[in-house]
Amino acid sequence: MTATATSTAGTRERTAPWSGQSVARKEDGRLVQGQGSFIDDLGMHGQGYAWFVRSPHAHARIVSVDPSRALAAEGVYAVLTGEEAKQMCEVPFFQIAPGAGARIEEWPLAVDKVRYQGDAVAVVLADTRDAARDAAELVDVDYEPLAVVVDGVAAADPGAVVLHEEAGTNVAWHGTYDYGDIDWALESADHVVRIDRLHFHRFSSTPLECNGATVNWDRGSGMVEVKSNLQMPMFAAMVIGPTLGVPINKFSFSSRDIGGAFGNKIAFYPQIAALALLSRKAGRPAKWTEYRTEHMMTSTHGNERTFLDIEVPVMGDGSILGVKVRAYDDVGAYLHYEPLGAVIWSQVVPGCYKMKHVRVDFTTTLTNKCPVSPNRGYSRMQHLWMLERIIDIVAHELGFDPVELRKRNYVQPEDYPYETPNGCVYDSGDLPRSLDIALGLAQVDFWRRRKQELGTGKGKRVGIGIGSTLDSGTNNFGQARIINPDLPFSGNGEAALAKLDLYGEVNINLGTTPQGQSHETTSAQVAADILNMSPEDVTVTVGFDQAHNSFVGFSGTYASQFAVTGLGAVMGATEKLRDQILEVGSFALEAPKEELELSSGTCMVRGDPSRSIPFIGIANLVYTNNAVLPPELRSTVDLNCRYVYVPPFAVPDAEHKTGNLTLTYASQIHVCVVEVDEETGATEIVSYAAVDDCGNRVNPRIVEGQVHGAAALGIGAALYETFDYDEEGQLEQPSFYEYHAGTALDIPDIQSGYLESPSPFTPNGAKGMGEGGGAPLHAVCAAIQDVLGKDDAVVSDSHNSSERVYELLHSADHHRARGVTVVSRPSADA
Amino acid sequence: MTEPSTTHAIEVTINGKIYHREVEARQLLVHFIRDTLDLTGTHIGCDTGSCGACSVILNGKLVKSCMLLAPQADGAVIDTVEGLAADGELAPLQESFAAHHGLQCGYCTPGMLMSATYLLRENPTPTAEEVRRGIKGNLCRCTGYVNIVRSILAVAEANRARLTGTSAEGGQQ
Structure with missing residues (x-):
């Protein structure tokens, strides 16, 4: 092996204070030499290799599982079926949901039914990876296919096929968030802008390293050792401990280098539980390294959210008073960390704006698709995207300049600490200045002239869009009580x-x-x-x-x-x-x-x-x-x-759904300029800027790296990345061949700027950052909106492939519904 | 009739060291490198040749080692990330990735470094556009490529200075 070389990009020549400097990373020496220890690089003595047997159907009754042919194959140590796993467990996994959602019984492997394509029915342990994979194909499973529901709104219909009979419904959670007086606002406003439907699509950050673990149920001591790349291992321990009958102090969770996670590695605890039982049965460690298609199909996706019947009261001067909306969150086949997405968004109820009247009727539904769990920007980016769409649609319909409309409605620098309608306290910031810096970095003056020159009908059009977001950080876990008042969680x-x-x-x-x-x-x-x-x-x-x-x-x-x-x-x-x-x-x-x-x-x-x-x-x-x-x-x-x-939190008021839900609010203001080909809809980003304000930066270069990364994932999602299911519940993008993760040719150079508005609430004036609030999705959609004419449809989906942009460009020709109406009081001037 | 052989004896030279092994006919080169030889710097991020985490240089050409069977590498000379540093000193690209924050989680980094190494061997002074084209087969989910491009361009810049004789700092791949 090569000896470990040391980097000369050292820190010796610099002096204290070290906080605030772009000190060289301690991690890099090993990582640039291929000497990191990622999950597949680790293992245990005597281990076997695990391979899951997964359902080809999105919804089916399991008639029988017969492992006999697999057990007879060379090198096979054991096969664990869903029914056997259940018999070895004490209770199903803990549910966060109250009511119907709480009745859902989930076990480490599917029992009786499979509920999405890739649901695991058994797991094989063998002496090599190839032997395990071969043997998994020899496990004979008889399925009786059932009707499938893949639409998150249709799933709530009383007549829809039900995934979990014990729950009796696909509605895992429902609640109304009502702040201020939206009815008054809608009656009093000069204009009411109505948007029929907005849809935030399914995608995931798809870390380059898939999930993995080696688990050993030690025969002698009863200790369950788990080497994994879980990003919240003790959460997994708390979920699977009661199910397996293992106290926390008999677990030994550990991890080393993790090859990206972005929230996606929080919730693969069912696999960990299944591996523990497999190890117990086989009497040896079980090593599992997820493969890419398994990850795309079964690991986790981000929340898919549909917003219906949006009503926005707007005054003649452009003041936006609030929003009324029905939201449906499609969380897939099981509740993993969900239905927390039904409350996490409310960390940023008014987004960057001073609107005071908000009513959100929120429904979490189960569908025959991959379960969702946190994904960079978890739950807030969906809501923030809707708010940013509203701002641009209002601007587009009523003839406001999107920059001026934002600045008029932004929380102003002198307003901090600013209390939102639901009791969250925005700590600090300067949104108007951040926007000005971003506009400058993106050279918007130049691009406005270019847009003017090009106009329409010359083959190319230029569009400019803004994404204003808050990256709320340091949760008050007490917000879980807004979902379920009986949960004994609060603080952080x-x-x-x-x-x-x-x-x-x-x-x-x-x-x-x-x-x-x-x-x-x-x-x-x-x-x-x-x-x-x-x-x-x-x-x-x-x-x-x-x-x-x-x-x-x-x-x-x-x-x-x-x-x-x-x-x-x-x-x-x-x-x-x-x-x-x-x-x-x-x-x-x-x-x-x-x-x-x-x-x-x-x-x-x-x-x-x-x-x-x-x-x-x-x-x-x-x-x-x-x-x-x-x-x-x-x-x-x-x-x-x-x-x-311990951050200084109080327990939120679950009844009124109010309280301070996060400690800090970093802001990210992005500006995107696109050039759209009128003939094909091909959309190219020609200028991109991101301005981050996360308070005091401990290491500016690392902060900038996070800004780049969040921007790239958002740009990828906005233009290239989507998980779609056909009506039978088959995933259409099961590998990187079909799921087009953004490459170096797709992601533009990103101009980044910063402000430092120290948080008055934290020990070091810093704010958590990194998720980025999905700002690129907002900015790209806004830029595409800017390309469209008065009679075209509005941009109503967060994913806009060239084909979709083409359709939007030609929507007026085909007399498609625009999806938006404006009702103005007779006296009001737009 | 004898059964057809399901294994092959192969000889492969990796980072200057010769390995003789009996391998299964169906073993992927990347599994041979990682599991059989325990050179775990070469990573796996997909199974479709899409992500480039397994990139190595084989007989002077950049290849994705998940797209080859181990027996196909019989007689080959292969460079992996473990061979980049020499005599306790990091290669200029490794230094540059560290200096410009061209990596975060580090999982794509070995493949990215091999692609960049190949690129600079073929073209020591690429433009930003050429760098982006050179690494388009390598996915990174952390950096947005911005600092990766900066890292490679910094070495290209040093190469340019060296080639024009203005300065001799850093350089090569």
């Missing part, structure tokens, strides 16, 4: 451990599971500032390990929060460690603590370097020489400092 938090090791090494353990967000680097920056040393001399343990005990129930890497919760925990733990070092130093140097300082791994009397003790000396006194310490010091100092950062 993250843990970290800071310690000196036996020879004085500084080490940080995190409760998080980074997937490219550079937690080792930024944690080291923060710890280095507190200990007054170089981040190069701070080691941050790679990966998550339950055995470190640096976790709480919320631990993981998701929902734009590390800069607040994770770094808050690192700060707290490291400050405790500094205090302990100073206490031991005070004894050793015979000087009061107040006269001591730390410098590059040494504790010294300020101004007198001759009186100093290095960290190795501090560690020696505590770990291997403690008889010299006075008793009170021995009993209080251990140099192992755990801290849990």
